[in-house]
Amino acid sequence: MKKTKAFVPFLLIIIADIIIFTLNKQLGISIFKNTYFNFFEMFSVLPPIFLLLGLLDVWVPRETIIKFLGEKSGIVGMSLSIFMGAAAAGPLYGAFPVAAIMIKKGAKFSNILIFLGAWSTMKIPMFLFEMSSLGVKFAVTRWLVNLVGIILMAIIIDKMINRNEKLEIYKKHTHSF
Amino acid sequence: MFTTVLYIVSIIFLGISFYKDKKKTKTALLKAWKSFMNVFPAFAGVLALVGLMLTVLTPEIISKIIGSNTGILGMFIASIVGAITLIPGFVAFPLASSLLEKGAGVEQIAVFVSTLMMVGFVTMPLEIKYFSRKEAFLRNSFSYIFSFVVAFIIGMVVSL
Secondary structure, eight states, X not given: OHXXXXXXXXXXXXXHHHHHHHHOHHHHHHHHHHHHHHHHHHHHHHHHHHHHHHHHHHHSOHHHXXXXXXXXXXXXXXXXXXXXHHTOOXXXXXXXXXXXXXXXXXXOHHHHHHHHHHHHHOOHHHHHHHHHHHOHHHHHHHHHHHHHHHHHHHHHHHHHSOHHHXXXXXXXXXXXX | OHHHHHHHHHHHHHHHHHXXXXXHHHHHHHHHHHHHHHHHHHHHHHHHHHHHHHHHSOHHHHHHHHHSOOHHHXXXXXXXXXXXXXXXXXXXXXXXXXXXXXXXXXXXXXXHHHXXXXXXXXXXXXXXXXXXXXXXXXXXXXXXHHHHHHHHHHHHHHHO
């Protein structure tokens, strides 16, 4: 029951797509093509991510993550979070399951936020591409300002979410990721 | 390219894991599958929405909306378009570059690129599912405001 209910938003959008298709065949076809392409992209990027996360969950002990990304990880934890996000590729939704397992293994909340920020906008492969299409000045400035901004935002948001609210988030991921 | 590397790396790790401990590997695979299936419906909804929006908001329409505008209003429009659309980088950067050539301002393009990457309006339901309503709201609104700061700084640096 719960499983079918979860598909409701998806089905509603598909119904909207079909309605558009009956009104405007060409537009409808390109919507289906784009949707198909999105699914194709997801199915090519997500399986290895989830596979790696499954392995990480089984092999990497919680203590290791706590040591490198936990409450007392300090500068090392911050740098590692930036590095992990920046070394990644793929859309932001790929970062969520990774963040979930970091949470499960006891990473500090501000480090999770830094990781999400770095993944969203500091990815190295994208940065290289940005330099070639928008110029070195543009890309380098953006990267450096983001580096400062992402850390600052993470610290501020971390302060704005209280202990209980964080606990709720961490509870979501204690059993699965 | 990157996806290929990702596949190779994960298959190597899977092989090592399988060689070292079959039972643990089986648990890992099961966990991976379960967590994937757990979020699949939410992913499906988001991807369908992106497919719909990306078609309606084509690069041509986006160029029309933010190409000719300048000033704060142009930045504001660019930021809204950036926040609600979800365009992959390899499409967004050439688009941004051609908009610049067509006469769009650096600040408008910078705020567009920045909100596009940092603010995910359509991925909010997923973010809420993984974290919380408050986290998703705070991260997205801070990123939105921050995109303007980034844009102004880029504007200053590029014009130097």
